[in-house]
Amino acid sequence: MSTETENTGEALDSSQSQLRRLIGADAIKSMPFWLLPAFLVGLFIYGAVLWNFVISLTDLQGFGTPSFSQLDFDMYGRAFSDPQFLFAGQNTIVLLVVFTIVCLVLGLGLAILLDQDIRRRGHLRTIYLLPFSLAFIVTGQVWLWMYNYNYGVVNTFTRALGLGQYQIIGNSQIILGAIITALAWQFVGYTMVVYLAGLRTIPDDQFEAARVAGVKDYRIYWKVIIPQLKASAASAGVILMVFALKTFDFLFAMFGQYRPQKGADILATMMVREAFQKLEWAYGASIAVILFLMALGIISPYIYYQYKVNEI
């Protein structure tokens, strides 16, 4: 018994050390490929994130220098007792959820419609993708015009339909909805392309088989096709949510200030205001950390999912 264990132990030892050498060699051999990128990413992304976190623990403000003697979570306490922070945080979450759902649903609809077109004749994809290629500075300004009370195309439509005219940007109740609509307009095309890529991987055979069996088209999509698009939806969803957290550019393009109209303040604009206008660096940094955690909260389930299905 004992000799046997010794033997296997020895065998394990030698095979382990061989393995270790192999891994070591591989890691070394591939070093040129990973070391530089890893270093740069480490420095400029994780280094900056870490530095930002450290700043958020200080009470740095103005043009002073941070003192690291007393690190605490005061700024986070301040954030959660600041009504403006809670309001902006709530807006951020509403924007995130509604915008993502709208884009995923509309994108899917468009993708299915276009998919039929592609399977049968030409392609129209580019038209739908066009808004995505526009800069926020352009779309922000264009939507501001479209929402104009007197001349805006939105009010032209509502007037034509006999619904009357509406204050859209000037109404704090619906401004967030208006911004979500504008953002969705820009991102639905992108979502659609992600879905289309997924749809293209589904072979025509499945359609033909279902049709031979006499199944109606919508039932084919509902029962066979859409369930296969889960991965596309997940990856599009993650990207959309991360974009939603960064709506800052869009709002700045619209309003020309870091303080958007009443009802449309989000954490990103608040963070810039606190840090760069009021010079409350530590408070701004703590808002940034909270935003980062929100982004992380979105990404990590996705990464875990990918890990579980052996994609990474």
Next chain:
Amino acid sequence: MSNSAEGPDRERRSYLKAIAAASVFGTGALAGCSGDGGSGSDGGSDGSSGDGSSDGSDGGGSGSTDQSSPTYNSTALEVLHPWTGGGGQNAINAVIEGFHEEYPDIETDIRGVGATANVQLNQMVNQRLANQDPPAAFNAWPGAHLTQFMQSSRQLLGDITESVWQHDDMEGAFVDEAKELSRFDGRYVTVPIGSHRLNNLFFNLDVIESAGVTPEDVESPGDLIPLMEEVEANTDAVGMAQSMVNANTQLQLWAAIHLGMHGYQSYMDLINGEGDLQSVTESVEMTSRYAEFFNEDASTVSPPSANQKIMNGEAGFYHQGNWMAGGYNANDLTYGEDWGWIAFPGTSNMYTLHMDAFVYPNNNPAPEKAIRWHRYVGSKEAQVNFNKHKGSIPLRTDVSMEEFGPFLTETMEDFRNIEYRPPTLAHGLAVAPTTLVNLREVFSSNFMGPYEVEATAQGIIDTI
């Protein structure tokens, strides 16, 4: 790394070398980063080492010996300003051109950082100063706006009392308000380049005549209301044009109304933190009555677009700074025929003071060049060239107004003879930047429709 000996192929070794070089560079960058944020005490040495690395050689020195000028260092003169379009751009270009003629051997790097109300420029300057990487000169509002720099534990702004203000007796030529707003604890840190008047009420003369009203008779903000009613009753125009795409214009209008209703002293008490809730409530209330006459699309139009409504005859009155006159000139509208203006009701004995200035940061990357820049900015030539394009007025008392046209000449005369010159609130002269941001928040949250008078008034009092 230690394993590298076991596979001595050349390719890999050269890779390693490259990586080693890169990591040395990276470590240097890291050290630079932590130096920036970490230690403030060695700010001076940081600044100067930045010069050396950014330019490399000091060959520029040979250029500087040509003239009587002292030893310039090799760093180009970097100036940041907010004028990226329209009259402002022509104005700064005229100054740059003149500066090049005056100092042909100074290499410049003059950059416009544009956006409404200096939002982006101020942010960039804050960032650069916080990182101890100041430009040679930057544009800002003088007065309270600069207190954020003066109150810092680090010396952020340089003293140009001797080098600029006492050179050629510049100090004697400037008006007192300009000097007061440029000086902190007896030392000058900035040179104003021009001033706009802010308490203007513009109107379209066609609209006014069709409505049958005479704005010249209006004596208080309340008196304007019947006139706006007449405009709306007798023409297609709205009573008052307004831009509410952000809250600053609302803040500005309220400040004008407060001055008009309660006078100079009440306003000065207010900005000094001794405001009276009752009087503020009254002026906020009055502002909300004005709002009934705004164009309905106010929340989506910018200040120039709101001005367009005056030009098109879609609105009767418009309160803005006198920079809006540039728009009328650009559209060939004649002063006195197509458009006119009065001082905002109740403020005919005041000139609400707006000012732009160039600031001299401490640890200046190009100190001698920056001194030349500030001297030039304060010169007669620069003040005339800048202001005639910008539609503002020079702050020197010894310049001739020949080139300025009737509107600006009138403004200049008012400026010289008027009783009070209250500093503007919405454009940074009256309160510190943090207070200004908070005031805008008060208006954003409570006064962009629906108009909550009590909350706004209380917010104003609490903020200042």
